[in-house]
Amino acid sequence: MSDEFDDIQAIFFEECTEGLTTAEEGLSAMQAGDVSAETIAGVFRAVHSIKGGAGAFGHSDLTAFAHKFENVLDEVRANKIVPTPGVIRVMLSSFDVLSDHVEAAKGNAPRPNDGAALSALEQVLANKGVPEGDAPAAAAPAAAAPAPAPAPAEEEEDEFGFRPVGVSLEDLDSPADEPAGWVVRFKPSRAALANAGEPLLTVRELEGLGARVESVDLSGLPSLRDIDPEDSYVTWVIAAPAELPESDLSDCFDFVAPDSVIEIKRAAEDVLPEGATEAEMDGDEIPFVPVTATVDDFMDLGADPAPAPAPVAVEAPAAAPAPAPAAAAAPPAGGGGMPPAGGGGGGTGGGGPAKPANEAAQTIRVDLIKLDLLLNLVGELVIRNSILADRLSPADRQRVELPELARLTRQIQDNVMSLRAQPIRQAFSRVPRMLRDLSVETGKQINLETTGETTEVDKGVIEKIGDPLTHMIRNAADHGLESAEERIAAGKDPAGTIKLSAEQKGARIFVRVADNGRGINRERVRAKAVEKGIISADAQLTNEEIDQLICAPGFSTAEKISNISGRGVGMDVVRSNVEALGGRVEIHSVPGEGTTFTMILPLTLAILDGMIVRLAGQRFVLPLTHVLETIQPEPGQVKRTSPDNEVIDMRGEYLPVKRATEIFGLNDDRNIEDSLVVIVESESSGKVGLVVDTIDDRREVVIKSLDQNLHPIRGLGGATILGDGSIALILDIEALVSSPSRYTPKGLAA
Amino acid sequence: MSTTPDTANDRKIVTFSLAKQIFGIDMSALIEIREWDEPTPLPNVPSFVKGVTNLRGNVIPVVGLAERLGWEPSVLHARSCILVVNIAGKQAGFLVDEVNDIVGINVGEIQPAPAVETTMEESVIAGLVRIATRAKDGSRDENGSMVLLLDLDALSLTKHLDLAA
Numbered sequence: 084m085s086d087e088f089d090d091i092q093a094i095f096f097e098e099c100t101e102g103l104t105t106a107e108e109g110l111s112a113m114q115a116g117d118v119s120a121e122t123i124a125g126v127f128r129a130v131h132s133i134k135g136g137a138g139a140f141g142h143s144d145l146t147a148f149a150h151k152f153e154n155v156l157d158e159v160r161a162n163k164i165v166p167t168p169g170v171i172r173v174m175l176s177s178f179d180v181l182s183d184h185v186e187a188a189k190g191n192a193p194r195p196n197d198g199a200a201l202s203a204l205e206q207v208l209a210n211k212g213v214p215e216g217d218a219p220a221a222a223a224p225a226a227a228a229p230a231p232a233p234a235p236a237e238e239e240e241d242e243f244g245f246r247p248v249g250v251s252l253e254d255l256d257s258p259a260d261e262p263a264g265w266v267v268r269f270k271p272s273r274a275a276l277a278n279a280g281e282p283l284l285t286v287r288e289l290e291g292l293g294a295r296v297e298s299v300d301l302s303g304l305p306s307l308r309d310i311d312p313e314d315s316y317v318t319w320v321i322a323a324p325a326e327l328p329e330s331d332l333s334d335c336f337d338f339v340a341p342d343s344v345i346e347i348k349r350a351a352e353d354v355l356p357e358g359a360t361e362a363e364m365d366g367d368e369i370p371f372v373p374v375t376a377t378v379d380d381f382m383d384l385g386a387d388p389a390p391a392p393a394p395v396a397v398e399a400p401a402a403a404p405a406p407a408p409a410a411a412a413a414p415p416a417g418g419g420g421m422p423p424a425g426g427g428g429g430g431t432g433g434g435g436p437a438k439p440a441n442e443a444a445q446t447i448r449v450d451l452i453k454l455d456l457l458l459n460l461v462g463e464l465v466i467r468n469s470i471l472a473d474r475l476s477p478a479d480r481q482r483v484e485l486p487e488l489a490r491l492t493r494q495i496q497d498n499v500m501s502l503r504a505q506p507i508r509q510a511f512s513r514v515p516r517m518l519r520d521l522s523v524e525t526g527k528q529i530n531l532e533t534t535g536e537t538t539e540v541d542k543g544v545i546e547k548i549g550d551p552l553t554h555m556i557r558n559a560a561d562h563g564l565e566s567a568e569e570r571i572a573a574g575k576d577p578a579g580t581i582k583l584s585a586e587q588k589g590a591r592i593f594v595r596v597a598d599n600g601r602g603i604n605r606e607r608v609r610a611k612a613v614e615k616g617i618i619s620a621d622a623q624l625t626n627e628e629i630d631q632l633i634c635a636p637g638f639s640t641a642e643k644i645s646n647i648s649g650r651g652v653g654m655d656v657v658r659s660n661v662e663a664l665g666g667r668v669e670i671h672s673v674p675g676e677g678t679t680f681t682m683i684l685p686l687t688l689a690i691l692d693g694m695i696v697r698l699a700g701q702r703f704v705l706p707l708t709h710v711l712e713t714i715q716p717e718p719g720q721v722k723r724t725s726p727d728n729e730v731i732d733m734r735g736e737y738l739p740v741k742r743a744t745e746i747f748g749l750n751d752d753r754n755i756e757d758s759l760v761v762i763v764e765s766e767s768s769g770k771v772g773l774v775v776d777t778i779d780d781r782r783e784v785v786i787k788s789l790d791q792n793l794h795p796i797r798g799l800g801g802a803t804i805l806g807d808g809s810i811a812l813i814l815d816i817e818a819l820v821s822s823p824s825r826y827t828p829k830g831l832a833a
Numbered sequence: 834m835s836t837t838p839d840t841a842n843d844r845k846i847v848t849f850s851l852a853k854q855i856f857g858i859d860m861s862a863l864i865e866i867r868e869w870d871e872p873t874p875l876p877n878v879p880s881f882v883k884g885v886t887n888l889r890g891n892v893i894p895v896v897g898l899a900e901r902l903g904w905e906p907s908v909l910h911a912r913s914c915i916l917v918v919n920i921a922g923k924q925a926g927f928l929v930d931e932v933n934d935i936v937g938i939n940v941g942e943i944q945p946a947p948a949v950e951t952t953m954e955e956s957v958i959a960g961l962v963r964i965a966t967r968a969k970d971g972s973r974d975e976n977g978s979m980v981l982l983l984d985l986d987a988l989s990l991t992k993h994l995d996l997a998a
Contacts (some may be wrong), residue, residue: 160949457889459891460889460890463889464891701874747876748876748877787890789892791891791923792891792892792893792923792924793882793885793923794895796876797877798875802885808874809887810886811873811885812876
């Protein structure tokens, strides 16, 4: 049990992470002014799913907080609370607390102190969207009065009397768009499921007619442990456009077992949706009790200057007669169908069943290892394909089948590759939260502008740029941006701006963090570097070189060490992490105007643009990123400076020459004039000439690590499989050029 | 395939010849047997690592098992082949002189390897076991032959090679 349970819980946490990402994107969009219904609904769904799952797994703190948050979102969704900047601020900070709660549920963090956030949410709920001090609290007393229990609201039932108000409004809202639309209640029976009556298909069919799922009543859902996968626990409440004939709707249920609950009513005669939602929210089965509150609330709304859209007032009478049919139609909320979606996902809990209906995008979770295996096999397929082609006679080779097969195989390969690509949004998603924290810690106002978050990058790259990105953002917030007073004194907007952007250029991806702060103070950096012994006092450095010092190990110019950065590790870590990925960091700074850090990264860790060269007849791959130029040396152009050292005269510049064949202990008595010298540039040794026999080809190669089955070998960055199935080793330029000319002889190295 | 019919055999081993001895490895470690194909040589590795080869898109090392065990290097011939094995999740190919048979052995019959002085850092022989073998005419050879059971983990290819890195 427990293993399986843990597995399911792991899925839940993964979904939490996704949900949090979605919610944060939505909230950020709202903050940026997008308060469209979809955006709000997106955030609501995300939080709702988290709550549902948390409930199923018994994370009561998370559930309680998510519930409160969800309540506010629901009111916003129902146009009951206007998402003013103040409300959005409260929601953003609640989101942060929610993330902390998720971490706590994972066991990674202590339970967060959510008191402040809870009471802020309370406030918003009680004031109908007017957070303290944000607007005149005139509406507050009125709103609080009819709702019997908004005050304590610690427990779910506390706001019981208050909750349905918002939902009923939502229900009133939809008829405003589609007057007196249909409301369909659908609760498949156990028998329906046993007959393979897939409720999802029915729901989809209804959706095809223009209907949408209003709510899903999960109150009958037992705890995860008690679920009978073959039983049915869920009730759907679906709104359909009024103009549809009733027969169209009932046709959808033709194949559903007759003992299922199927009710098709005009919305005006039915307030059940609110009942269902109510039950779903609060796990209570007496949805219509607070109807009086509903009516009262309309009065309040009418008087309330802020939200109260006109149609609401008009529709109020329509809702008033609700109690009777509602009572008549209300079946016990128990029972309901366990949807197959929930059964499959197991841990999806509350969010699961509603999701497929609401979200068009369908995704599937796949283990990365399986993807890599697939990639390997497809690569092999491509190779076999070309070997086969070579075996055929030239006439056969020209026939249409073979090129067709080759093209298809290539397409499969490209597609499999693209499966690993993910939008860089995943790496950017934690930045807004971080900046909110930083803003509080530093007392600076910081605006974030993000562009290019849909740029797709290899998953491996995304995972690895998180840390460097964090450091860069912290550095920009802490060192780059000035305090508001300083900014005003400099004639700038008191709020600083950090621009985060990503773009793809060829096989590289550029991730920029740009601030409009004070820029790098080069004199101070230089003085600090001298003081720390990083450079000598009389070193002649260009501006760019001084800027680069920021990335030197142990360098920190922060006058006081803050909690955020300035521990002298930040930018050093950035540089080493990025270099480990095969990328580099560029710094561009204009005093008084700001600093831009650019991470230039390979698009994927698995592909490399390489030059196929031969060393002593054996094929090797030289990464093209290091190659500057290639020359065929003239007699006398390469000279020895000592028995073991050679230099090449490149237009008057003398560059050291390394023979890879010697470094690798390969036999090579080729004359230097018959060889080629590839000029490569390395971080550690600058420009170096590398002697190779010939250059065969230039191509993209898939990098295979040697340590997967062996161990890393100095001088080699891995291996690749060439078109004929043979292996070529990939040269590690950095290690090669910085190594002594001759290694210990083969064998002794071990 | 098994030359001993009795059902008490609780472990299957693959036997192969190397330097005129018969060695055995656990059947469960074997992935496949391939023809010898010249691997791509690697620089800066011990001489017993012949290079790397392509196993369905995976780059795996090819090890001269004879050298690794301290015998004279194998001379390549028509029946030379590569045993691809899985050692603690890593794959490696072993060059052996000839693959003989798959036999069932009884774990109880495995004798510990005599503690003889060895030049190796750790004994790679997990034990000795006698198996029945077919004589030339196909009849059972009652004396059987001795099989040296290899302890694949003790070959510690990766650990050994780390020094070269």
